[in-house]
Amino acid sequence: MIRTFLYLLMLTLSLTIIHQMIILAYSGDSMSEIDSLVSTIMKDLEYLESREVNVSSLIHRVNEDIKGLEKDPGNATYIKDLESIREEIKALKSDAENIYIINNIIRYSTAVGIGLVPVAVYILLPRIYLYIWYRTRRRWIVQVRK
Amino acid sequence: MILDEEVFAVLMAVVIIGSVLGIVNIIHISSGESFTAIGLLNEDCKIGTYPKQVLENTNITLCIYVYNHMGRPVYYKVVYKIGGEKDLPTNTSPSSMPEVMSWRGVLDNDENHTFKILIPIPSYEKSFDNKTALIFELWIYDTSSDKWVYTGEWVHLYIQVLKRS
Numbered sequence: 001m002i003r004t005f006l007y008l009l010m011l012t013l014s015l016t017i018i019h020q021m022i023i024l025a026y027s028g029d030s031m032s033e034i035d036s037l038v039s040t041i042m043k044d045l046e047y048l049e050s051r052e053v054n055v056s057s058l059i060h061r062v063n064e065d066i067k068g069l070e071k072d073p074g075n076a077t078y079i080k081d082l083e084s085i086r087e088e089i090k091a092l093k094s095d096a097e098n099i100y101i102i103n104n105i106i107r108y109s110t111a112v113g114i115g116l117v118p119v120a121v122y123i124l125l126p127r128i129y130l131y132i133w134y135r136t137r138r139r140w141i142v143q144v145r146k
Numbered sequence: 147m148i149l150d151e152e153v154f155a156v157l158m159a160v161v162i163i164g165s166v167l168g169i170v171n172i173i174h175i176s177s178g179e180s181f182t183a184i185g186l187l188n189e190d191c192k193i194g195t196y197p198k199q200v201l202e203n204t205n206i207t208l209c210i211y212v213y214n215h216m217g218r219p220v221y222y223k224v225v226y227k228i229g230g231e232k233d234l235p236t237n238t239s240p241s242s243m244p245e246v247m248s249w250r251g252v253l254d255n256d257e258n259h260t261f262k263i264l265i266p267i268p269s270y271e272k273s274f275d276n277k278t279a280l281i282f283e284l285w286i287y288d289t290s291s292d293k294w295v296y297t298g299e300w301v302h303l304y305i306q307v308l309k310r311s
Contacts, residue, residue: 070250121157
């Protein structure tokens with residue numbers, strides 16, 4: 001009997017502590033809640049931008065949501081939009097590495113192409129010049145001076 | 147020689163320089179300094195004609211300009227504080243005065259925001275020798291440490307707060 005009572009007392013105490021912890025966790029000011037929500041999005045946006053994914057439209061949306069939440073804390077529309085941005089980021093993150101690799105291949109191939117231009121000019125310019133020089137003078141008649 | 151050697155050398159030099167510039171432009175080799183900036187503008191969002199005397203317990207409209215050149219998007223906040231000459235922040239430490247208000251936003255790299263703010267001028271028991279400083283500090287959120295970090299940039303406006311008789 002006493003044991004059951006003690007178990008119940010411990011259970012009640014544990015539940016009370018958990019309840020208080022939950023209240024404490026959510027009783028922070030609204031701006032710190034926004035900060036914690038936005039910080040995870042910012043980490044991902046920084047990663048995506050480092051992988052050269054264009055995230056400017058997402059950044060503008062996050063900014064609009066923050067401004068909205070500042071005016072009207074707890075507004076579900078803005079929080080919902082931030083959640084949907086988080087989902088969009090998840091999808092973008094899975095493609096980010098491929099986009100980065102493709103962009104790098106295009107970039108370095110173009111750089112190599114531009115780097116080869118002086119070599120091509122060195123080899124081809126005298127030949128093209130000579131070809132044009134002879135072609136423009138092909139009707140010339142060579143006469144030996146007396 | 148049909149093609150003059152000197153002319154050919156000059157042409158090659160021009161092509162090589164053009165090629166190097168093209169490669170640098172594509173690969174984006176840059177050692178640019180990363181920074182943020184904050185500016186204070188008047189109620190028309192222009193420089194100049196700032197209020198000089200303000201009645202206590204009223205609001206004034208000003209404009210804040212924020213610029214990001216950190217090479218990444220930043221989550222920023224502009225913190226509004228009120229103090230005296232001795233309470234101004236430095237480029238390493240923020241003002242010790244308590245925060246009155248703050249405005250948050252997210253900026254992409256090389257982007258700026260200009261927004262109007264309505265700031266309260268509360269009445270204080272303590273006067274700041276007729277030289278009350280409206281201080282606006284720029285803070286950015288450090289995602290690696292999950293903390294707000296003072297950028298070392300601030301702007302302030304000295305006003306004279308008039309007491310109601």
